[in-house]
Amino acid sequence: MAPSLADTQTLGKVLRKRAGEHPSRVAFTFLSNGETESGALTYAELDRQAAAIGAALKNSGAEGRPVLLLFPSGLHYVAAIFGCFYSGAVAVPTYPPRPGRADARMAGIAADSGAGVALTTSALLPALRSQFEKAHGWERMHWIATDLLLEQAGWDCPPVAIEEDKPALLQYTSGSTSAPRGVIVTHANLLATQRMLQAAFEHCEDSTHVSWLPIFHDMGLANVLNPVFLGATCFLMQPATFVQRPMRWLRMISRHRASTSMAPNFAYDLCARAATAEDIPTLDLSSWTLALNGAEPVRHATLERFAATFAPCGFRRETFYPAYGLAEATVFVTGGPKWAEPPSLSVSAAALARHSVVPAAATDPQSRTFVGCGKTWMGTGVRIVDPDTMRECEPDRIGEIWVAGPQVAQGYWRNPVETAASFGARLSDTGEGPFLRTGDLGFIRSDQLYITGRLKNVIVVDGRNCYAEDIEQAALESHPALRPGHCAAFAVDVEDQERLVIVAEIDRRYRPAERGDAGEIILAIRRSVAEIHDVTVYAVAPVSSGSIPMTSSGKVQRHGCARAYLAGTLKPWEAV
Secondary structure (H helix, E strand, C coil), rough: CCCCCCCCCCCCHHHHCCCCCCCCEEEEEEEECHHHHHHEEEHHHHHHHHHHHHHHHHHHHCCCCCEEEEECHHHHHHHHHHHHHHHHHEEEEEECCCCCCCHHHHHHHHHHHHEEEEECCCCCCCHHHHHHHHHCCCCCCCEEEEEEEEHCCCCCCCCCCCCCCCCCEEEEECCCCCCCCEEEEEHHHHHHHHHHHHHHHCCCCCCCCECCCCCCHHHHHHHHHHHHHHHHHHEEEHHHHHHEEEEHHHHHHCCCCCEEEECCHHHHHHHHHCCCCCCCHHHCCCCCCCCCCCCCCCCCHHHHHHHHHHHHHHHCCCHHHHHHHHHHHCCCCEEEECHHHCEEEEEEEEHHHCCCCCCCCCCCCEEEEEEEEEEECCCCCEEEEEECCCEECCCCCEEEEEEEEECCCCCCCCCCHHHHHHHECCCCCCCCCCEEEEEEEEEEEECEEEEEHHHHHEEECCCCCEHHHHHHHHHHHCCCEEEEEEEEEEEEECCCCCEEEEEEECCCCCHHHHHHHHHHHHHHHHHHHHHHHHCCCCEEEEEEECCCCCCCCEEEEEEHHHHHHHHCCCCCCCCC
């Protein structure tokens, strides 16, 4: 087991402790293409770099103030995060915008955070500085190139003494349902989550982690912080490396005998679809003991497909670890226990439309199968609440998920109105609270939390409540030409009635002569949605690959897609 951390108040002090215990142990290794090692940091080297960056931040007066982190995923990013922890600065994990292109999200984060200091590399700094000044007029920004800083001697900053309830970072939400907002995550929140993860995952310093997730994303950041908390080793690669060739992720796990790796559901689906007969004999996934699936709806069909595809490689079904969390609760709310095969429950679709849970046979075409996302850990409380009456739901009723616990963040940065609405909820009949209103819908059965959808993504069609995610899944399964994970279902007003619209991207590799044209695809989508959900689709819009707006973490922006559809700015797919 990892040594006791009872006397530490911040993750900066955790790193300093790990560096003293195991200075030569490799903390992080970066693989530039998922295969070739291009850099590594021992715990002693990471401590030295964090101390140097921390000293520069203190000299810049950044203690207690937001600092933008503008790096691609990699070792520079890791050192910068801990440099903020060492100095007491408030890290704002984000990403560098593409050269010469406006980035509304990045501009919003910079403006909302009020950051006066930005960390980046010397290679990126000139273009970023010019872009910020031209686009935003931010000549006030103080820039620090951390790689040049590390070449200078004499920089040192032991982790500062700081109260646990002070902000450690601002985790900006992905913007899938609203404009990005900065979640105030304290040092106490981070440590509470790390203790929960250690208990739930049963990890220790001998664990080996693999991650391709963007570090600015909450789950990607957890993949960086958790190994340091444990004193373990982590292998990193850039997200684009995975997207270009999904099998690189599994090859990393196989080659480095990794025990732990996390990803959203779509990643498992991509790998199962991308695997070839030639890939299977080259993989050994028997070392993988925890495959966390979270950050988006966990699909039972995906788990089944992945497990069946990679069973010959030593992958075990009980390795799957469905979990539920969100940025506002510092990533983790429910999960586990480890080594338990993920539970699933099939329910009546008709009852689901009435927000009721009625078990049904999995073979029933009018049933929906949900995956259990575990139980709560270490002082976390979950309530299922009627969002209209603000009262706790009766058993087998679907309601909004409310959360309380030590990992729940302090609110939204400089946004007291949204903070009060989302973080200050109380049950109307008992006054119990405060709770975090997650905006997610679900139910609890046999101590398992099941996620059914999002409160804002419920579409009322033909008098029935439908979840956008379920409609999209039915559409995507209707025809092989559709691009996995790139489909948006939303409602539009037509003559004062809600009508269902589905926008779906066509895979750029698809050739119409192989399986049909746009008319066939539209018909397949309509038929699939009608058969599974018994609702009528008002319009189907096949669009070119890359047309649907996505968040920085790969989620569909339904509201943005709806706006583009109504404005007529989506690029129609044309058969060639």
